[in-house]
Amino acid sequence: MPNHSELVATLRNSYSSGVTKNVTFRLNQLKALLRLYEENASQIVAAVAQDLRKPKNETLLSEVDYLKNDVLNMIYNLSSWTEPEKPEKTLINMMDEVLLLSEPYGVVLIIGAWNYPIQLVFAPLSGAIAAGNCAIIKPSEISPASSKLIAELVPKYLDNDCYKVVEGGVAETTALLNLRFDYIFYTGSTHVGKIISEAAAKHLTPITLELGGKSPAYVDDSVDIEIAANRVLWGKCVNAGQTCIAPDYLLCTKSVQEKFIEAAKKTLSQFYGEKIKQSPDFARIVSDGHFKRVMKLMDGTKIAYGGDHDSEERYIQPTIVVDVKPTDLIMQEEIFGPILPIVNVDSAVDAINFINAREKPLALYVFSNKKSDVNLFLKNTSSGGVCVNDTVMHFACESLPFGGVGNSGMGAYHGKFSFDTFSHKKGVLVKNTKKFGEKMQNARYPPYNESKAKF
Numbered sequence: 001m002p003n004h005s006e007l008v009a010t011l012r013n014s015y016s017s018g019v020t021k022n023v024t025f026r027l028n029q030l031k032a033l034l035r036l037y038e039e040n041a042s043q044i045v046a047a048v049a050q051d052l053r054k055p056k057n058e059t060l061l062s063e064v065d066y067l068k069n070d071v072l073n074m075i076y077n078l079s080s081w082t083e084p085e086k087p088e089k090t091l092i093n094m095m096d097e098v099l100l101l102s103e104p105y106g107v108v109l110i111i112g113a114w115n116y117p118i119q120l121v122f123a124p125l126s127g128a129i130a131a132g133n134c135a136i137i138k139p140s141e142i143s144p145a146s147s148k149l150i151a152e153l154v155p156k157y158l159d160n161d162c163y164k165v166v167e168g169g170v171a172e173t174t175a176l177l178n179l180r181f182d183y184i185f186y187t188g189s190t191h192v193g194k195i196i197s198e199a200a201a202k203h204l205t206p207i208t209l210e211l212g213g214k215s216p217a218y219v220d221d222s223v224d225i226e227i228a229a230n231r232v233l234w235g236k237c238v239n240a241g242q243t244c245i246a247p248d249y250l251l252c253t254k255s256v257q258e259k260f261i262e263a264a265k266k267t268l269s270q271f272y273g274e275k276i277k278q279s280p281d282f283a284r285i286v287s288d289g290h291f292k293r294v295m296k297l298m299d300g301t302k303i304a305y306g307g308d309h310d311s312e313e314r315y316i317q318p319t320i321v322v323d324v325k326p327t328d329l330i331m332q333e334e335i336f337g338p339i340l341p342i343v344n345v346d347s348a349v350d351a352i353n354f355i356n357a358r359e360k361p362l363a364l365y366v367f368s369n370k371k372s373d374v375n376l377f378l379k380n381t382s383s384g385g386v387c388v389n390d391t392v393m394h395f396a397c398e399s400l401p402f403g404g405v406g407n408s409g410m411g412a413y414h415g416k417f418s419f420d421t422f423s424h425k426k427g428v429l430v431k432n433t434k435k436f437g438e439k440m441q442n443a444r445y446p447p448y449n450e451s452k453a454k455f
């Protein structure tokens, strides 16, 4: 195991030298990140394919292109984001200067997950760099090819004394968490999120937790069911369902269910042909353990479509299950696989009650052309984010914060929110020293009297 204390000490020295506070240095590091993505797109595609058999287009879209846009946005906006902000002044501070400075935290730890193994370490890293921090990144051991590639590429492109990669699993992460960081950014399960939170609390380290959960999709009879099926199933099947904001289950009436299943069959055959297993466009489950876990969730369920699987290849066919009861195993945990249970509800209100009886989801999907029903969901449910009439796509809208609430996480990032996440917002009041100004201060100075109390 590498000496983690020495790594952190190196980063602390670099941070103390002030090098990362220089905006030109940050810009150069962000430009180096851009080159890393551009010059290694095919290695990234190959590594992610090795880990997840993820199709090339999915990796280009969700890892490489996503990251390029992310860092381009940072490069373009960095100088304005790093300028001191000038908040509104109240009467009492009219003659003073009121400033809000974005100050880096210092040395930060970024822990990634395996399902989008490149993006989930580099997207937070770009925010950490932009905000002027030093960082250790810890990719997931469950996606070893991606982890190895990250460990090879980072030292080639980024400053070696400011940014380090630590590979490894629970033991390495636990060792890192014993050390003091100035910020921890974690992506992964809610269970491990609690471990991170406890470890951070020992040092009073602020954290962002990007967690998961069961994200519902509600579909009503006012929408074009074929469009809804395309969008729900794309969200469910991209990366074989191993997406934190995949629609986990569907809420709809019995009559919408029948139409949805017919449309779903058409969608899936258009996406993957009749032999889905042979399609190059459908990924595999990441590990034997996760394969067994997802298969077990289907025990005792009524399959309306799909159900084919192959443990050798860790292939699970996109599958729709019906007559699902809230007490069924499949409704107890995040599925993280290409299985779509349908739970019947009678109305939007019924769906809202169902959602509110559970933990707050990372994403909520509402397919409806009834504005009043959409508003009912927006006003009466709580979730990390909402996407109306589509799934997953809110993730790529860089002007929106991405993050969870309650059990699905805390804090958010993407675009400017990444910069803000890794910045301490330091309020600064610069008082005027004019004689006239001093007269106005008199009310707070002793000796006190009745008229000063009224001021």
Ligand code: NAD
Pocket: 111, 112, 113, 114, 115, 116, 120, 138, 139, 140, 141, 142, 168, 169, 170, 173, 174, 187, 188, 189, 190, 192, 195, 209, 210, 211, 212, 213, 243, 244, 245, 334, 336, 362, 403, 404, 409
């Ligand atoms: P994972 O197994 O890759 O774990 C994530 C990280 O936690 C890894 O780096 C791992 O080494 C570390 N880790 C695991 N166990 C640990 C322990 N006991 N102590 C310390 N560190 C530990 O990923 P996962 O947890 O299986 O990820 C899947 C979950 O992540 C799902 O719930 C998914 O919804 C969620 N997720 C959320 C987002 C998001 O942006 N909100 C993105 C992707 C995944």
